[in-house]
Every structure is written in structure tokens, then in C-alpha cells.
Amino acid sequence: MDIKILDEADIAKMHIAGRLAAEVLEMIEPHVKAGVTTGELDTIMQDFIENQQHAISACLGYHGYPKATCISVNEVVCHGIPGIQHLHNGDIVNIDVTVIKDGYYGDTSKMFRVGEVSPRNHKLCKCAQESLYAALKAVKPGVPLSIIGDTIQPIADKEGFSVVRDYCGHGISTEFHTEPCVLHYKNSASRNIILQKGMSFTIEPMINAGTWKCKVNKKNGWTVTTADKQPSAQYEHTLIITDDGCEITTHRSDENEISPVFHN
Ligand code: MF3
Numbered sequence: 001m002d003i004k005i006l007d008e009a010d011i012a013k014m015h016i017a018g019r020l021a022a023e024v025l026e027m028i029e030p031h032v033k034a035g036v037t038t039g040e041l042d043t044i045m046q047d048f049i050e051n052q053q054h055a056i057s058a059c060l061g062y063h064g065y066p067k068a069t070c071i072s073v074n075e076v077v078c079h080g081i082p083g084i085q086h087l088h089n090g091d092i093v094n095i096d097v098t099v100i101k102d103g104y105y106g107d108t109s110k111m112f113r114v115g116e117v118s119p120r121n122h123k124l125c126k127c128a129q130e131s132l133y134a135a136l137k138a139v140k141p142g143v144p145l146s147i148i149g150d151t152i153q154p155i156a157d158k159e160g161f162s163v164v165r166d167y168c169g170h171g172i173s174t175e176f177h178t179e180p181c182v183l184h185y186k187n188s189a190s191r192n193i194i195l196q197k198g199m200s201f202t203i204e205p206m207i208n209a210g211t212w213k214c215k216v217n218k219k220n221g222w223t224v225t226t227a228d229k230q231p232s233a234q235y236e237h238t239l240i241i242t243d244d245g246c247e248i249t250t251h252r253s254d255e256n257e258i259s260p261v262f263h264n
């Protein structure tokens with residue numbers, strides 16, 4: 001198994017792509033309100049990526065995916081296809097954006113809360129975010145990739161939530177999805193992969209309120225929902241392993257809880 005090691009020039013370009021992806025989520029925030037459709041949000045983001053950022057959506061046309069972003073509402077775990085669905089007060093919404101700039105990728109997602117959400121849904125979103133942050137704080141050269149699942153799983157377990165097993169984080173730089181496969185649950189498969197400076201990958205835990213089991217929509221082949229129709233939440237960052245921790249290429253200005261660079 002070969003995991004690409006980035007040099008300084010690669011890293012500079014990863015920072016540019018990552019910043020653009022983060023900026024799309026910052027830009028869309030005021031538009032995510034009750035009444036708007038997911039298709040309208042997607043159009044605003046596609047226009048911004050193409051005409052303001054002069055970048056490319058990595059999702060549009062990826063294995064035939066029809067839209068520029070993924071918008072996953074409530075029980076949708078990931079790969080929600082934007083369309084005619086209206087957002088309602090109380091919805092929890094994941095928006096996942098991947099941009100390509102100068103051949104390099106930035107991939108990130110966050111949860112948006114529409115109006116007042118239930119305490120349980122709020123807790124679910126918080127849990128997904130905190131589990132991502134804990135994993136980011138745990139990675140550095142010399143530790144096994146399995147530290148990520150070892151960190152995230154207990155945080156979900158403690159709340160009575162579950163970690164999705166069917167989808168993982170991924171290596172990313174000049175390609176969208178490469179090795180390694182970043183599992184978010186406890187596993188032995190990634191214990192012998194040791195992190196090194198210059199590796200870049202995503203961490204993107206999907207946390208379900210009920211069962212971890214998922215179903216793929218048979219009609220469109222994309223939309224993933226929880227098997228029990230209970231809600232799901234996800235946060236994603238792209239990171240690069242540094243000398244003593246990691247740097248987050250997709251860090252947003254609203255993230256006061258974490259810094260873009262960790263010295264672990
Ligand atoms: N951005 C997603 C990820 O985190 C992948 C979306 S692929 C798409 O890996 F085709 F559905 F857009």
C-alpha cells in the first residue's frame with residue numbers, strides 16, 4: 001500500500017484548495033434557512049465555486065454524480081442529491097463541498113441547524129463535531145491510523161450514538177479518493193499503517209442517533225439514509241500531517257474551538 005507524501009509545493013496548493021472549500025461553507029451559511037430548497041443552495045454554491053473562485057466542483061460528474069455539492073438532511077447520512085426538497089424549522093443539514101483548484105482538492109462538510117432543533121439533534125451534531133476535533137488532536141507522525149477510530153468510537157458510544165461503518169475518510173491531494181481508507185470506528189485493519197509527515201487525508205465521521213446501519217437509495221444509486229430513519233450528523237476536514245501534529249486545510253473562520261494547526 002502506497003500513501004502519497006506531499007512536498008512543500010503540494011502543501012501550498014492544498015492550502016489554497018482547502019481554503020476555497022471552507023469559504024463555500026462560510027458563504028452559504030446565511031442562505032441555509034427554512035423555506036429554501038436544497039437545489040437552490042446547490043446552485044448558489046456552484047455559481048460561487050465556478051464564477052467567484054474560478055475553481056471546479058469535484059462532485060459534479062464524479063462517477064455520474066449530478067450536482068455540485070452533497071446536501072444531506074436529517075436521516076440522510078451522506079450523498080444527498082440537492083433538488084426540490086425544502087428545508088424546515090428543526091432540520092439538521094450536512095453540506096459537503098469538494099473543490100479542485102490548480103489540480104488539488106479540498107474536501108469539507110459541516111452541519112447547519114435550521115431554526116430551533118431538538119436537544120437530541122443538537123447533541124448529535126455536537127458529538128459528530130467533537131469526535132472530529134478529538135481525532136484531529138490525536139494524529140501525528142508515528143501513531144497508527146487506527147488512533148482515529150479508537151478516538152471517535154468511544155465519544156459516540158458515550159452518548160448512545162453509533163458510528164457509520166460503510167463509509168470512510170480517504171487520502172486526498174491531486175485525486176479525490178485515494179489510500180488510506182480512514183475508518184471512524186475501532187478496527188485492527190489500520191493498526192499497521194503508521195502516520196508520516198506529509199500524508200494528507202480526510203477525517204469525516206458520520207454519527208447516527210440509532211443504528212449504524214445504512215441503506216442506499218435504489219432509484220438514484222446515491223442517497224444514503226440510516227436503516228432506522230433516525231437522524232445522522234457528519235463533519236469533515238482535510239488535513240496534512242506535520243512534524244508534530246496536523247494542519248487543517250479546510251479550517252473555517254467560525255471554528256473558534258480549534259486552531260488550524262495542532263502541535264500534538
Ligand atoms: N465529498 C464526499 C466525501 O467526503 C464525496 C462526495 S462524492 C459525490 O468523500 F459524488 F457524491 F459527490
Ligand code: CO
Nearest residue numbers: 107202204236
Ligand atoms: Co471526503
Ligand code: CO
Nearest residue numbers: 096107108236
Ligand atoms: Co466530503
